[in-house]
Amino acid sequence: MSPARENDSGMRGRIIAAAVGLLAEHGAGAVQARAVARDVGASTMAVYHYFGGMRQLFLAMSEEGFHRLDRKLAEVVPGPDPVTDALRLALAYRESARENPRLYDLMFGLSVPGGHSPEEHAPLGGDGKDSAAQHAFAHIVNGSERLLELGETGEHEPTEIAAQLWSLVHGCVSLELAGHLDGELAVERVLMPMGTHLFRGIGIPGDHIERSWARLSG
Numbered sequence: 001m002s003p004a005r006e007n008d009s010g011m012r013g014r015i016i017a018a019a020v021g022l023l024a025e026h027g028a029g030a031v032q033a034r035a036v037a038r039d040v041g042a043s044t045m046a047v048y049h050y051f052g053g054m055r056q057l058f059l060a061m062s063e064e065g066f067h068r069l070d071r072k073l074a075e076v077v078p079g080p081d082p083v084t085d086a087l088r089l090a091l092a093y094r095e096s097a098r099e100n101p102r103l104y105d106l107m108f109g110l111s112v113p114g115g116h117s118p119e120e121h122a123p124l125g126g127d128g129k130d131s132a133a134q135h136a137f138a139h140i141v142n143g144s145e146r147l148l149e150l151g152e153t154g155e156h157e158p159t160e161i162a163a164q165l166w167s168l169v170h171g172c173v174s175l176e177l178a179g180h181l182d183g184e185l186a187v188e189r190v191l192m193p194m195g196t197h198l199f200r201g202i203g204i205p206g207d208h209i210e211r212s213w214a215r216l217s218g
Contacts, residue, residue: 012050014040016064019057023102028111031058058106065100065107066132072096073139082146083199083212089143090169090191091216094176101177107133108170140165152203161202168194 018039022030033047033054040046051057072095076088097104105111144161169191176186192213199209 008050011040011042011046012060015042015047015050015057016060019061020064020100020103023061023106023111024100027102028058028106031061061103062107062109063132065103066136068099068103069093069096069107070132070136070139073136076139078143078146081212081215082143082150083204083209084216086143086147086165086199087192087195087212087216089140090165090195091187093166093169094173094187094191097173097177104173104177108174137162137166147199147204148202150204150208152205156202161198164198165195168198 015036019031019036022035022039031054033044036047036057037044047054047057051060072092073089076085076092078085102111140162141158144158144165147161148156148158172181172186172191172194175181175190176183181190196206196209196213200206
């Protein structure tokens with residue numbers, strides 16, 4: 001990489017980091033070109049030079065959020081029990097969301113003016129496999145493949161199970177972050193029971209699920 005490109009990449013990263021910091025501390029309304037430029041010691045035009053506009057900056061911030069989620073899920077090193085690992089992935093996902101709730105909202109179009117357009121995000125498991133969201137999803141697909149090896153039915157595809165896992169964890173986490181579910185009770189009374197239902201649905205014996213949850217919580 002040439003020095004010029006390294007400088008470009010470095011400035012882009014600094015702008016994104018500054019914008020994410022403003023978002024975390026003050027909300028989406030505080031993410032303005034002048035404030036971002038001030039935090040990186042540049043002119044306002046730097047934001048437009050590197051991103052074209054605030055819309056594109058918000059999209060880059062969203063991508064950064066998925067990069068962070070990808071890295072968090074990658075920390076879950078597969079062990080001997082796929083069920084325990086799937087539960088660990090769910091908890092890692094939740095931890096990532098709780099680290100920066102406003103960034104998590106942005107990733108799903110909930111805290112950017114005008115929301116997001118569907119064409120800006122390729123469907124999970126479809127095209128756009130090089131996106132950060134797809135890389136994050138791949139961890140869940142890999143975990144689902146291992147889960148299906150334990151199941152007693154052969155009627156499921158890993159991407160379908162992964163989408164169901166993502167959906168149930170996302171729903172629970174979103175309700176928790178919005179204050180509609182109470183902290184740790186969201187895990188014990190909502191997230192884990194929903195996961196248990198899904199695991200049972202693909203044919204994993206109940207006693208195996210109970211041992212896995214006990215192993216994780218113990």
